[in-house]
Amino acid sequence: MSMFRRTRRVLLAMAVIAGLQPVVLAHAGPPPAPDTPAPPSAATAVADARVSADVLMDSYDQEKAWFASSWWNSAVALQTIGDYMKRTGDERYLDELDHSFETNKGPFPAGQRSTDEIYGNFTSRAIDDSGWWGLNWVTAYDLTGDQKYLDMAVTIGEFMNEFWDTSTCGGGIWWNEERTYKNAVTNGQWVRLTAELHNRLPGDTLWLDRSQEAWDWFVGSGMINSDGLINDGLRDDCSSNNDTVWTYNQGLGIGAALELYRATGDPELLEQARYLADSALESDVLVKDGVLTEWCEAAGRSCDDNQKQFKGIFARYLMELADTTGEPAYQQVVADQADSIWANDRDVVGRLGLRWAGATDTQPNVFDWRTQASALSALIADVPQEQPRRTLSAAASPAVVAVLPASGTATEVGLDVRVAATSARPEPLPVTVKATGPRGWKVTADRTLRLSPHGHADPAQATVPVTVRVPAGTADGSYPVSVTVTARSGLTYTARAEVLVAGVVDFAAGSPEEIPWLWEAGGSGFSGGGSRYADGESAFVYRFPFPAGTTSAQVTLEIDNQYVVEVGPDGESWTTVLTEDEQIRDGSNRAEHTLDLTEHLGDDKAAYIRVSDAFPADGWGGGVYHVSATYEAP
Structure with missing residues (x-):
């Protein structure tokens, strides 16, 4: 652990990054005195987080009680909503947390919640997926005091402990059930979760011993390089693979050290958390012009659905470090992320994108519920610890x-x-x-x-x-x-x-041009192949407000897989006009279909198109790629 014993650089030196100033922003500084109203910017930080949390929850699938098509990502998004409620006191989404717990605690076959089989109790062959759910349920316990959430976190912890193995590399949790890889994310989670359990279980020594053993192994594993940045994992010979430095690994390292510090009071652990944070924020690997930036955001690269959520995990634990230390420079970094997101990374419908610095000519932005959850974590971090009045x-x-x-x-x-x-x-x-x-x-x-x-x-x-x-x-x-x-x-x-x-209707699903016509997302998702799809009981609706006097109208859908298409005049009454009768899952029926809307126009000449799943039990609902509409009017 000698790397942590070097003289720590003065934190305020971080101000050299992209012009950061070592001052306390009014909306990110220490809590105001009880008799002093918080400044207006504090109330604005809460309001920004509230409207962004609402946008995120618009993508929550009430039927499956998760966020469409991503198992571990849903755990992280739900924890983000938990963080929001803890930070702001807004408890409107407690029922959704409980609904997710009760709906998803059982087993699921492969393909229903994950590509992997879910064994029950939020566990699967992917040990790190289980870890995210464990961390989420600790947050739910903190919010509610309901013992069932803590019990579930313990159950998940015991499952993960089965994969602690000293026979390879001297320790560490395996990343998967096949025991092929020991990496930073699973072991950062493990230290954090075990310390959290100790801090919530009266009289515990078992979980504390596990946490301390895991931390000592982690910092000695070689995954933390000479620059204080955490590489992804270990090779078969137990040396660091020097693989990509991701923000979430760095964030988990900070969060692990902080929770263990709370468990032990050991000041060295707090210094270790600072060291990992300082190393990240002073490095051009993770920060560009003062804004957190992932390796995959560079020109010519793209971030996958997992990587879209990494920065939010870093922001979660940087918030904790800022709270714990009260250091102005950390609070400044938190505020800068929130300011950049709100100014540069938000579209007109309130969605928050992947690139917190905003799009460029060569680096377009991406918006979905994963990027929303990630950026929301930065907005939550900017909310003051004490509520504005x-x-x-x-x-x-x-x-x-x-x-x-x-x-x-x-x-x-x-x-x-x-x-x-x-x-x-x-x-x-x-x-x-x-x-x-x-x-x-x-x-x-x-x-x-x-x-x-x-x-x-x-x-x-x-x-x-x-x-x-x-x-x-x-x-x-x-x-x-x-x-x-x-x-x-x-x-x-x-x-x-x-x-x-608009004089014409013509858009690709998932594009910015789709937004004005998408009346109701209805739990739909967006596939990597370029379609908006509806699985199970979900359905999405397009609305076309044709002009007064319209005498005829048609819509053309490019669609595949197991679809039902309905049309109607008011968004409430429906007529089925197109159905796929076979259980096609490979897109082999992808084709354009033109539908006559004339008889289905409402009194206001609007027409509604609803797409749902013809075989809701098997998870391969209809996917729309492109939509165009034409009409005749005087």
């Missing part, structure tokens, strides 16, 4: 409204703005709502509403309708609409929306 947020739904305008006629569209507020004490809170749009447009929403928040656990909410009148002759394009809500004590928050004026 009041918070206020707003979010538009839908955030992008599509208009297919009739010739020579103004078009009116509507959206809703959900306003939410919390207050430490029960009190009435008048909120003023004002909406603005492009010059010459009529946007109506100005009003004052009265919310009555009672604490932070369940934000008081109200929905404000907004009417937007698009002038006749408006050129195709996207037009911004903003809705600003204000309340006393300097609280203010702005929700944004866009109106897409």
Whole structure:
């Protein structure tokens, strides 16, 4: 462990990274004195996290009680929601945590929750997958005090302990049941989980002994290189493979040392956590221009679905280090990540992307629930430890409204703005709502509403309708609409929306162009092959608001696998128009199908298309690749 005993560089020297300044941001510094209201930026940090958590939970599949098509990623996303609730006091998603526990604690055959068989109790041949679920259930226990969550974490810990093996490389947990690899992620998890169990089980010595043994093995394994960065794992000869340094391995190392420090009070462990954090933040391997950046984000590379969530794990444990030490420079780094995400990494519907610094000409951004969960961890880290007295947020739904305008006629569209507020004490809170749009447009929403928040656990909410009148002759394009809500004590928050004026409907599934037409995601996922798909009981809906006077309309879907396609005039009543009768799983039936919508247009000339799974039991639902629509109108 000699690498940890060297004189630690002065932390404030981190300010040389991309202009970081060793100062405390108002919204990331020490908690304010009890009688001093938190600054407005603290309330904004909570509001940003709240609206982003809501966007993440929009992707939660209520039927399967997880996030579509990713087993371990779902564990990390659920822990992120747990972190959000712990940090903000907002308890609205406790039922979802419990639903996930009760729905998924049993066994599943291969292909239902993971490519691997799930044995029950959130365990499988992938030992690190089990570790993520164990960490999640400890967080759920901390939130609720419900013993079943801690018991499950113990069960998972005992399962993992079966793969601690001193006969190879002197110790360490195997990464998989086949015992082919000892790596950083599984062993970082193991130290953290065992220390967490010790800290929550009165009178424990067993889990503490395991944690200390594992930490000593980990720091002596050779996976931590001479720069203080953690390589991915060990070769067969037990030397470091010098493989890619990933943010999540570094973050788990920090988190493991911190939890063991809490267990023992050993100051050297806190220094070790600092060392791993300083090494990461001072290195251009993991930080570019002051923003966390994964190796796979470079030009010419791409991050897979696993790698999309790595940085959030680092942010989780950097938050703990900032909390534990109170060091301004760590708090500054946390604040810089959140600021960059909110300014550069957020699309109009509130999705947070892979690249926290934003897209470039050569490095486009990627948005899905995994990137949402990861970036949300950075926003949570920026929330102050002590709740601001009041918070206020707003979010538009839908955030992008599509208009297919009739010739020579103004078009009116509507959206809703959900306003939410919390207050430490029960009190009435008048909120003023004002909406603005492009010059010459009529946007109506100005009003004052009265919310009555009672604490932070369940934000008081109200929905404000907004009417937007698009002038006749408006050129195709996207037009911004903003809705600003204000309340006393300097609280203010702005929700944004866009109106897409389009002459044609033509988009690829999963592309930004799909957003205005996707009425309801309905638990659907997006495949690596380029399709939006609906498995099991999930279904997604497109809406096409054809202009007044439309006399005929058609839609063409490029679709494959086991699909059911329904159409309807109102999003509630449906007629089946296309079904795959065979259990096709390989996409061999991929083809374009053109459907006549004329008889299914609503009174407002809108048409709705719903895609679901023809064989919901086997997990190979219909996948849509491309959609286009045409119509005839005066």
